[in-house]
Every structure is written in C-alpha cells, then in structure tokens.
Amino acid sequence: MNTTFVKKDLRPYTKKEIADLYGRSVTSLTTMLKPYNEDIGKKIGRYYTVTQVSIIFKKLNPPDCFLKDEYQANKHTIH
Numbered sequence: 001m002n003t004t005f006v007k008k009d010l011r012p013y014t015k016k017e018i019a020d021l022y023g024r025s026v027t028s029l030t031t032m033l034k035p036y037n038e039d040i041g042k043k044i045g046r047y048y049t050v051t052q053v054s055i056i057f058k059k060l061n062p063p064d065c066f067l068k069d070e071y072q073a074n075k076h077t078i079h
Contacts, residue, residue: 010054012047018056021063032060 013021019029033040036059040052048056057066 010050010057012049013053014046015043015048018048018053021065022060 015026015029019026022029022032024032033056036055039059040048040055043052057063
C-alpha cells in the first residue's frame with residue numbers, strides 16, 4: 001500500500017482530533033506517541049503544528065482518510 005499522504009489536507013490538530021482520525025482514545029494515542037515524543041516536540045497550546053502532524057503521520061502511518069490512493073478514489077466519485 002502506498003503511504004504517501006495528501007499534504008494539502010494537513011492542518012493543526014488537537015490530540016483529540018488526531019485520536020479520532022485513528023479511531024483511538026486520547027489515552028491510547030498518547031501511549032502510541034510516547035516513543036516519538038522527542039521527534040514530535042511539544043504542542044503549541046492545544047494544537048500540534050502542521051509539521052508535528054506530518055511527523056505523527058509518518059511515525060504511525062497516516063490515517064486511512066489521508067492516504068493518497070483513497071483520496072484519489074474519493075475524488076473521482078464526488079462530482
């Protein structure tokens with residue numbers, strides 16, 4: 001499977017929003033991110049920056065809604 005994601009859809013996200021994208025609880029996401037905390041860095045306020053979100057997606061693999069192949073398939077079905 002191609003793990004290239006659609007960068008134009010990246011934006012700042014809260015931890016809750018990222019957890020929802022992965023279908024996980026905030027607690028579960030926190031555990032998943034723990035090994036990568038140094039690479040990700042601290043949130044600014046409530047949000048992870050676009051750069052941080054990109055790192056999270058690279059470390060955990062992007063959520064299905066961000067996969068390029070799925071995006072292209074959806075793009076062709078919506079007119």
